[in-house]
Amino acid sequence: MDYAARPDAEKSAVVLLSGGLDSTTAAAVALAEGFRVHALSFNYGQRHKVELESASRVAESLKLADHKVIDIDLRAFGGSALTADIAVPKSRDSAQMSRDIPVTYVPARNTIFLSFALAWCEVLNSTDIFVGMNALDYSGYPDCRPEFVSAYEQMARLATKTGIEGGPLTIHAPLMHMSKGDIVRTGLALGLDYGMTSSCYDPATSGQPCGLCDSCQLRAKGFAEAGAADPLLSRYRS
Amino acid sequence: MDYAARPDAEKSAVVLLSGGLDSTTAAAVALAEGFRVHALSFNYGQRHKVELESASRVAESLKLADHKVIDIDLRAFGGSALTADIAVPKSRDSAQMSRDIPVTYVPARNTIFLSFALAWCEVLNSTDIFVGMNALDYSGYPDCRPEFVSAYEQMARLATKTGIEGGPLTIHAPLMHMSKGDIVRTGLALGLDYGMTSSCYDPATSGQPCGLCDSCQLRAKGFAEAGAADPLLSRYRS
Numbered sequence: 001m002d003y004a005a006r007p008d009a010e011k012s013a014v015v016l017l018s019g020g021l022d023s024t025t026a027a028a029v030a031l032a033e034g035f036r037v038h039a040l041s042f043n044y045g046q047r048h049k050v051e052l053e054s055a056s057r058v059a060e061s062l063k064l065a066d067h068k069v070i071d072i073d074l075r076a077f078g079g080s081a082l083t084a085d086i087a088v089p090k091s092r093d094s095a096q097m098s099r100d101i102p103v104t105y106v107p108a109r110n111t112i113f114l115s116f117a118l119a120w121c122e123v124l125n126s127t128d129i130f131v132g133m134n135a136l137d138y139s140g141y142p143d144c145r146p147e148f149v150s151a152y153e154q155m156a157r158l159a160t161k162t163g164i165e166g167g168p169l170t171i172h173a174p175l176m177h178m179s180k181g182d183i184v185r186t187g188l189a190l191g192l193d194y195g196m197t198s199s200c201y202d203p204a205t206s207g208q209p210c211g212l213c214d215s216c217q218l219r220a221k222g223f224a225e226a227g228a229a230d231p232l233l234s235r236y237r238s
Numbered sequence: 239m240d241y242a243a244r245p246d247a248e249k250s251a252v253v254l255l256s257g258g259l260d261s262t263t264a265a266a267v268a269l270a271e272g273f274r275v276h277a278l279s280f281n282y283g284q285r286h287k288v289e290l291e292s293a294s295r296v297a298e299s300l301k302l303a304d305h306k307v308i309d310i311d312l313r314a315f316g317g318s319a320l321t322a323d324i325a326v327p328k329s330r331d332s333a334q335m336s337r338d339i340p341v342t343y344v345p346a347r348n349t350i351f352l353s354f355a356l357a358w359c360e361v362l363n364s365t366d367i368f369v370g371m372n373a374l375d376y377s378g379y380p381d382c383r384p385e386f387v388s389a390y391e392q393m394a395r396l397a398t399k400t401g402i403e404g405g406p407l408t409i410h411a412p413l414m415h416m417s418k419g420d421i422v423r424t425g426l427a428l429g430l431d432y433g434m435t436s437s438c439y440d441p442a443t444s445g446q447p448c449g450l451c452d453s454c455q456l457r458a459k460g461f462a463e464a465g466a467a468d469p470l471l472s473r474y475r476s
Contacts (some may be wrong), residue, residue, distance in 0.1 A: 119346035
């Protein structure tokens with residue numbers, strides 16, 4: 001399938017793009033569905049800021065219509081290992097991941113990110129947002145669940161100029177019910193080069209993934225299930 | 239009634255504080271209801287930045303538990319007279335205000351502000367947010383209506399760590415069904431000095447209100463209905 005940017009596409013969509021495996025796949029799906037893709041990333045004090053470089057690589061490689069990086073200071077509130085001086089947990093098994101909300105949870109992060117996406121939608125006269133959220137192989141975050149996305153969509157329809165009568169606004173979460181293996185397979189079928197993405201919560205200064213955080217483990221599981229090699233890892237092999 | 243800060247209050251609430259008449263009244267109501275008040279303001283590129291000085295004056299005067307000002311760049315998207323180089327409309331009558339969404343509407347502003355309040359709530363272990371939204375004498379913004387607030391509350395209950403089971407989270411909008419006159423009367427009964435607030439969308443460099451924008455007109459209507467003089471105006475009278 002061809003995910004090349006379509007400058008003649010009539011519909012615009014805003015895609016939350018972290019530069020990781022999931023959001024990059026969501027962007028490719030949006031392109032494949034014929035949207036002009038406006039990508040939105042956030043510089044929010046995350047320790048894995050290397051993901052912003054990945055997001056830029058992805059936006060350029062997929063020839064997206066636009067890519068904005070918004071500065072927001074989530075450190076003002078504290079409370080997460082991703083933005084504060086708290087250790088990122090390593091080598092948790094899948095039972096732990098699905099049971100506990102980990103310290104890497106950033107309070108209300110997706111609620112905030114979606115709110116900015118909604119603002120951009122209004123300015124673009126767009127009624128479509130794409131997100132990479134996934135409820136199967138995930139880290140136990142409350143704001144990644146389908147019931148959250150559905151409630152957000154209801155709220156967003158009432159929040160906006162176009163939505164004054166509860167008008168159209170769709171939050172597309174095409175990966176919501178996929179396993180990590182399905183996600184990798186979907187992206188590979190769309191021709192994605194996952195070597196330009198990054199997923200690690202706690203990468204080395206070189207960008208090399210730690211291999212042990214939840215995000216690295218879920219990514220490895222995805223490639224194993226899809227029977228594919230992760231091109232990101234071969235970059236760091238000598 | 240006494241709205242003095244109560245350092246021994248057990249419940250914390252986050253209050254969206256713009257420094258205007260409505261949000262200041264909402265903060266006073268939260269204090270009167272026995273909450274420790276954590277005030278949240280935003281530096282979002284608004285042309286009426288003088289309101290942040292008002293917010294600081296209010297936080298200090300009411301001895302609030304905390305006051306944070308978050309920088310967010312809503313100008314990145316454009317689309318509003320409050321953040322871009324578009325003229326603020328003057329001398330609209332109340333029929334126009336209730337019919338049209340004006341150019342001073344900032345896309346998804348309240349959705350974004352509430353999302354940050356929600357993040358702070360999570361860190362504080364608070365389940366209460368106070369807002370000054372008002373559906374009667376307002377400027378026709380979609381994100382000031384009771385159905386929006388109610389939908390936001392539903393979403394927020396699912397978004398958060400405490401709300402993983404749709405837990406408690408209340409958005410208090412005590413002024414929602416009040417006229418501007420009722421709001422002024424409520425604040426005066428709580429002993430508020432409205433001279434420390436500011437409402438104008440397009441103030442002079444001195445801070446002097448223009449008197450003609452929607453916000454100035456609604457404020458004047460409130461004081462007239464309450465049969466009180468606006469202490470802010472006497473400051474600029476020589």
